Amino acid sequence: xxxxxxxxxxxxxxxxxxxxxxxxxxxxxxxxxxxxxxxxxxxxxxxxxxxxxxxxxxxxxxxxxxxxxxxxxxxxxxxxxxxxxxxxxxxxxxxxxxxxx
Amino acid sequence: xxxxxxxxxxxxxxxxxxxxxxxxxxxxxxxxxxxxxxxxxxxxxxxxxxxxxxxxxxxxxxxxxxxxxxxxxxxxxxxxxxxxxxxxxxxxxxxxxxxxxxxxxxxxxxxxxxxxxxxxxxxxxxxxxxxxxxxxxxxxxxxxxxxxxxxxxxxxxxxxxxxxxxxxxxxxxxxxxxxxxxxxxxxxxxxxxxxxxxxxxxxxxxxxxxxxxxxxxxxxxxxxxxxxxxxxxxxxxxxxxxxxxxxxxxxxxxxxxxxxxxxxxxxxxxxxxxxxxxxxxxxxxxxxxxxxxxxxxxxxxxxxxxxxxxxxxxxxxxxxxxxxxxxxxxxxxxxxxxxxxxxxxxxxxxxxxxxxxxxxxxxxxxxxxxxxxxxxxxxxxxxxxxxxxxxxxxxxxxxxxxxxxxxxxxxxxxxxxxxxxxxxxxxxxxxxxxxxxxxxxxxxxxxxxxxxxxxxxxxxxxxxxxxxxxxxxxxxxxxxxxxxxxxxxxxxxxxxxxxxxxxxxxxxxxxxxxxxxxxxxxxxxxxxxxxxxxxxxxxxxxxxxxxxxxxxxxxxxxxxxxxxxxxxxxxxxxxxxxxxxxxxxxxxxxxxxxxxxxxxxxxxxxxxxxxxxxxxxxxxxxxxxxxxxxxxxxxxxxxxxxxxxxxxxxxxxxxxxxxxxxxxxxxxxxxxxxxxxxxxxxxxxxxxxxxxxxxxxxxxxxxxxxxxxxxxxxxxxxxxxxxxxxxxxxxxxxxxxxxxxxxxxxxxxxxxxxxxxxxxxxxxxxxxxxxxxxxxxxxxxxxxxxxxxxxxxxxxxxxxxxxxxx
Numbered sequence: 001x002x003x004x005x006x007x008x009x010x011x012x013x014x015x016x017x018x019x020x021x022x023x024x025x026x027x028x029x030x031x032x033x034x035x036x037x038x039x040x041x042x043x044x045x046x047x048x049x050x051x052x053x054x055x056x057x058x059x060x061x062x063x064x065x066x067x068x069x070x071x072x073x074x075x076x077x078x079x080x081x082x083x084x085x086x087x088x089x090x091x092x093x094x095x096x097x098x099x100x101x
Numbered sequence: 102x103x104x105x106x107x108x109x110x111x112x113x114x115x116x117x118x119x120x121x122x123x124x125x126x127x128x129x130x131x132x133x134x135x136x137x138x139x140x141x142x143x144x145x146x147x148x149x150x151x152x153x154x155x156x157x158x159x160x161x162x163x164x165x166x167x168x169x170x171x172x173x174x175x176x177x178x179x180x181x182x183x184x185x186x187x188x189x190x191x192x193x194x195x196x197x198x199x200x201x202x203x204x205x206x207x208x209x210x211x212x213x214x215x216x217x218x219x220x221x222x223x224x225x226x227x228x229x230x231x232x233x234x235x236x237x238x239x240x241x242x243x244x245x246x247x248x249x250x251x252x253x254x255x256x257x258x259x260x261x262x263x264x265x266x267x268x269x270x271x272x273x274x275x276x277x278x279x280x281x282x283x284x285x286x287x288x289x290x291x292x293x294x295x296x297x298x299x300x301x302x303x304x305x306x307x308x309x310x311x312x313x314x315x316x317x318x319x320x321x322x323x324x325x326x327x328x329x330x331x332x333x334x335x336x337x338x339x340x341x342x343x344x345x346x347x348x349x350x351x352x353x354x355x356x357x358x359x360x361x362x363x364x365x366x367x368x369x370x371x372x373x374x375x376x377x378x379x380x381x382x383x384x385x386x387x388x389x390x391x392x393x394x395x396x397x398x399x400x401x402x403x404x405x406x407x408x409x410x411x412x413x414x415x416x417x418x419x420x421x422x423x424x425x426x427x428x429x430x431x432x433x434x435x436x437x438x439x440x441x442x443x444x445x446x447x448x449x450x451x452x453x454x455x456x457x458x459x460x461x462x463x464x465x466x467x468x469x470x471x472x473x474x475x476x477x478x479x480x481x482x483x484x485x486x487x488x489x490x491x492x493x494x495x496x497x498x499x500x501x502x503x504x505x506x507x508x509x510x511x512x513x514x515x516x517x518x519x520x521x522x523x524x525x526x527x528x529x530x531x532x533x534x535x536x537x538x539x540x541x542x543x544x545x546x547x548x549x550x551x552x553x554x555x556x557x558x559x560x561x562x563x564x565x566x567x568x569x570x571x572x573x574x575x576x577x578x579x580x581x582x583x584x585x586x587x588x589x590x591x592x593x594x595x596x597x598x599x600x601x602x603x604x605x606x607x608x609x610x611x612x613x614x615x616x617x618x619x620x621x622x623x624x625x626x627x628x629x630x631x632x633x634x635x636x637x638x639x640x641x642x643x644x645x646x647x648x649x650x651x652x653x654x655x656x657x658x659x660x661x662x663x664x665x666x667x668x669x670x671x672x673x674x675x676x677x678x679x680x681x682x683x684x685x686x687x688x689x690x691x692x693x694x695x696x697x698x699x700x701x702x703x704x705x706x707x708x709x710x711x712x713x714x715x716x717x718x719x720x721x722x723x724x725x726x727x728x729x730x731x732x733x734x735x736x737x738x739x740x741x742x743x744x745x746x747x748x749x750x751x752x753x754x755x756x757x758x759x760x761x762x763x764x765x766x767x768x769x770x771x772x773x774x775x776x777x778x779x780x781x782x783x784x785x786x787x788x789x790x791x792x793x794x795x796x797x798x799x800x801x802x803x804x805x806x807x808x809x810x811x812x813x814x815x816x817x818x819x820x821x822x823x824x825x826x827x828x829x830x831x832x833x834x835x836x837x838x839x840x841x842x843x844x845x846x847x848x849x850x851x852x853x854x855x856x857x858x859x860x861x862x863x864x865x866x867x868x869x870x871x872x873x874x875x876x877x878x879x880x881x882x883x884x885x886x887x888x889x890x891x892x893x894x895x896x897x898x899x900x901x902x903x904x905x906x907x
Contacts, residue, residue, distance in 0.1 A: 019728035029751055030739045038751045042758075049758055055774075064770045068761075071774055075781040079754065082644050082785050090791040091597050092785060 010021045018052045039083040046076025103173050108145050109224045112138055114215035123210045131209040132200035134200035139193035139220065153182050153601050159232070160294075169233075170291040176230035179601020182228035183441065184351075184358055186598070187448050191350045192220050193496060194576040198456050199342035201572035204465060212252060212340070218540025219245035225353050228360050231282040232291050236274065239323075243270045246347050250339040255622070262335035265665070269332045271321050277319025277359070283312040284366075297365050297468045304369050309595060311756060313373050317380075324356025326414060328382040329405040331661045335520060337399040341459030344399060349406050349451035357410065360417050361606045368421040378418030382534045394649070395550065398458045398468040401545055402451070405494065408446045408538055412509060415535075416440035419512055420606060434807045437603045439508035439597075445594065446501040446587065452488040453580035454549075457487045460573055466564035470548070475558035480568050484554040486581040495546035496539060496631065501587035503631075510535060511627040536630060543638030544645070603818045652787075693813055701817040702825065712823070715830035726766060733759045746791060754784045771855045 025048065029043040050069045055063035082092050113140045119131060152159065159177040166172075177185075197215070203209060223246055224236030244267075251263035285291055287306040288299045292456070296303065304308050320326075325333040336348050347353070360377060367373040385408045392404035416436045423433020460483050461476070462468045477484040489500065494508030513535040517528035537892055587594060641648070736752040736759070742750050757780030764773040841862060851857035860866050 005848045016728075019725050022732055023735075025164050026735050026755065028406060029117055029748075029755055030735060030743075035745070035747055035751075038748060042751050042754055043757060049762055052762060056765060060768060061770070063772075065765060066769055067771075068765060068773050069779070071777055072758075072761075075777050079784055082788055083751075084793065086788045091790045 008031060008059070011055055015052065015055050015059075018048055018055065022048050022052070034086060039087070042083075043076055044081040046072055046079070071077075103163075103175075104145070105159065105161055105177065105228070105769040106163055109175065110221060110389070111142060111226060112217040112220035112224070116214045116316075119213050119217065119694050120211060126426070130205065131213050132196055132203070135217065136193065136196050136200070137215045138217065139196060142220075142224070143186060143189035145195055146182060146189060149182055150175060150597055152461045153177065154597065155180050156601075165234070166790075170231070170285075171233040171237075172231050172291075174230040174292065175228050175235055176294065178605040179598070179603070180605030181228045181356070183445070183598050184354070185224055187354075187445070188220065188223045188227065188351050189430045191346060191448060191452050191580075192216075192609075193823075194348040194452070194642040195342045195456075197574060198459075198576035199346070201570055202459060203340065208252075212249075215245050215248040215252070216343070216346070219249065219347065219352070223355070230293050232284065232293060235293075235791075236281060237280050238317075239274050239277070239355065240271065242321075242352050243267060243274055246270070246336070246352055249343040249347060250336050252340055253338070256338065258335075258340040262332070262338040266332035266336045266598065269329055271806070273319045273322025273329065273698075276315045280315030280319065281315075283308045283315065287312070290520055293362065293366075296349050300318050300366055300369070303366060309367075310372055311472055312368055313376070314365050316359065316367075317373070317376055320356035321380060322356070323359070324353050324354070324410050324414065325384075325388055325407045326380050326411060329387060330384060330667055333407055333655070334400050335405040336700040337397070337403050341399070341455060341462065344402075345455035345459070346450050348403065350372070351449040353410055354413075354448070355408060357413050357417065357440075360414065364417065364421050364606050374421045376419055377417075378415050381411045381413070381415030382531060382538075384408065384409075384536045385415060385650060386541075389545065391540045393541055393645075394547045394671055395545075396470050398461065398470065398473075398549070398553070399455070401470075402454055402458060402548060405542070405545060406447075406451055408542060409443070409494075412535075412538070413440050413443050413447070415531075417444065417606070418511060419516065423591060423607075432510070434603070434607070435508060435608050436512045438599055439512060440535055441508065441599045441602045441606070441667060442501075442591070443505035445598070446505050449580050449583045449587065450493040450500075450502060453486060453490045453577040454494065456484055456573070456577040456580070457490070460569040461566075462543060463573070464564065464569055465566040470552050473553045474556045475554070476566055477554040479566050480554075482568060482574055482578075484550075486577050487554060487583050488550050488723075491550045493588065496634070497545045499520065500584050501590050501591065503586065503593055504555065506539065506756070507627045507631060509627075510539070511629045514626045514630070532630075533541065536634060539630075539634045540638045540641065543634055544642050547638070547642050565810065575890050618728065624845040650775055651654070653831050670904075689810070694809065696817050697813050700813065700820050703820040705818075707823070713825040713826050713831060714831065718832075719828050728764070729759050729762055733763075746794075747753075750784060750787050753787075754780060757783070769855070774853065861870065 022045060025041045025045045029038050029045070032038045032041060050072045053065050053069050053072070057063065057069075086092050104355070115135065117133060122134070161175045163173040163175075173232065195211075199216075200213070219242060222238045222241035223645070226235055229235040229238060241379050247263050247267040250266055251259045251370040253259050281291070284303070286297055287308050288296050290296060290299070295689075315349060322329040331347060333353065337344055388404045388408035388411060390403050392408065395404060420440060422436035423436060449837065461473065461480070464480065465473065466474070467473065479523050491504035493500035496502050510532070513532045516531050614808050621847055683694075731758050736756045737833075739752045740749045743752065751758060757776065761773045761776040761780065764776055841858060845851055845854045849857045849861040851861065
């Protein structure tokens, strides 16, 4: 068993582990008693996605997917912020700027 | 363009001139300008009589649309010439009469324009050899008749009558076009003469019965035959010159012309003979029976017209019978001669009667029988002419109606000699119907004269009656004189006009040498039938107060008018109900129609064309792919069952992320990037919209179970899967992507093939997708800014665009 095949086995194992982790997140999204649980699970799903794509890019020997990983990082953050703000204030973009100016 | 084309088109040219000279014709009655037109035409057609008698058939072609076979082919034989002379001759008399009838206060320009259009249309119908051209002119008669009936368009009855006549005659005309087209399918020609030449083909064809029924429907609706006669009494709302011209002498005879013209083609068929014969006789009996109960003089004349048209129609049927059997030829030639002769006679006496009734109406202010009486001493000339023409209509000697009626009765009695399917078994029916109709014809003719002109003078009339001016009396006087002249010297017509016309109907070239006599001898059955008609008619008239109650039995509900009105109402109501049921404004219903139709058509295609699914072409599936798809399925199922919008939105977001993951796993980095960005933006937009929703509903919603929707959605899904799979299994050609792979760097100087395709190989798509985004952005902006009318603003189809684009 050479190094390459060991790497493959590890990669596939990791991918499967991440897949099951995503299924777990899905369970939390569907069941998850409060809305906050669900938003958090969606955020975690994004993070799992990043790892997942990193593993895939290793598996297919491609460096073009790193930009996707970075993008997910930003977007999952934005989406979570958006949800959080909505849950806190009931709206996403505030037009009323008088309080600050 | 020959002289005869010019003769046909002259009225329409005159109509244009009349319309243009409206301003300058204030001082003189427009009718005087119009009068020379029909006079010129009738003189021209009279000069053609010697040619036609020598069988020099005139045929002139003028190409209009030769590629589709529509040509203005004029063909003048005896039949066409007879009609042309009737149309232009009575047209001239009617124009003369209308000068006295219509005052300057009326819209004279419109009246004469319509009348001239009608004249062209009618001449075009009777002289056309091309059936498409014939159909065009036929519809033009319907349209101009519609305009003329509704001449006093501020009266509700006029509009009703005009609409009714247009619906019925145009419907019939359209069916007739179908008949012409099926004839074209059989013979490959639109020319009537070529159809006659190819009569063998038509006899052998299975389409012939269809053509017969359709063409006859056209003829029956136009000629007001049973049961389509109902428009004619309502068309009496037209000005009297129009009634006299269109609805007695010319337009209603277009159907008779059509039957006569197609007799050489269709006479072989039993269907043709029976339909014409029975419809004609039933119309004759029914309409004359109904004419007696009419109170309005014009309505009585309308029913009388219907019954006389039925008489001529049944004679044409008998003539066709003669062509059909070949046996007893002489007898049925008499039928054709009688038909042509009665056609002329009816045009003369009925035109005169309408004009006389118009005079009575004009001078006394009413047409009601109840209010008129004893006018003989006040209007002696009108009274005398009414007596003459009514006697001719009743079939009394020595007027022309007697001659044709006697020929009619003779033919009807002799019908038992015919050897034609089961005709001999029911032959007794025909003379009975004919005599029945004739008796009632006699009765209403007597009523028409006696109730108006004899008896006590009534003081009931709106105006004080007095004799009409000579301008109005001239036309009926000429027609009454013709009634007498044709009655006393019928043979001046027989050689010149009747024989060529009858030969045109029969399609022969052998001379007939018709001689019409008053006296057939004592052994003639027709003579005794005439005596019987007069005696029983007189008896029935004397005792009419004892039997008039039978008309009370078929009031409203049994008449065809009732059926027509109900039919109109129900067609409107039912189409409204149908519309309300299916076009109910509910978008989910429309979506169900669209998708249901998609499923049905797809399944039908699968069944008819078959399909193949090949498992072997599929790629191997890895475990991680299965898990990602499982995640998507769970989220999808969750969206359908969750109770909260927010949860549904989060599930949608997880689907979007999983889709991006799938793209990445299938090695589409750019797609994955775009999908992630779009998914985040969409989710944010949803959040934005959710904040605007009413609070009560924002967290509580649920998808109701709807069985038809469930079936349709499952059907759509299965269909899409099957189509996708079977398309993938049957890829017939190599993909063209090898070209892109080979040339992405050499031709486009790029390393990213997706981007090179987007901006280089297929940049046009990208251009217009950018445009779509621009439109969507502007649309959203304008919707939010321009709230001109917040209630009516419904342009919400644009806001979905930015989400549906990838």
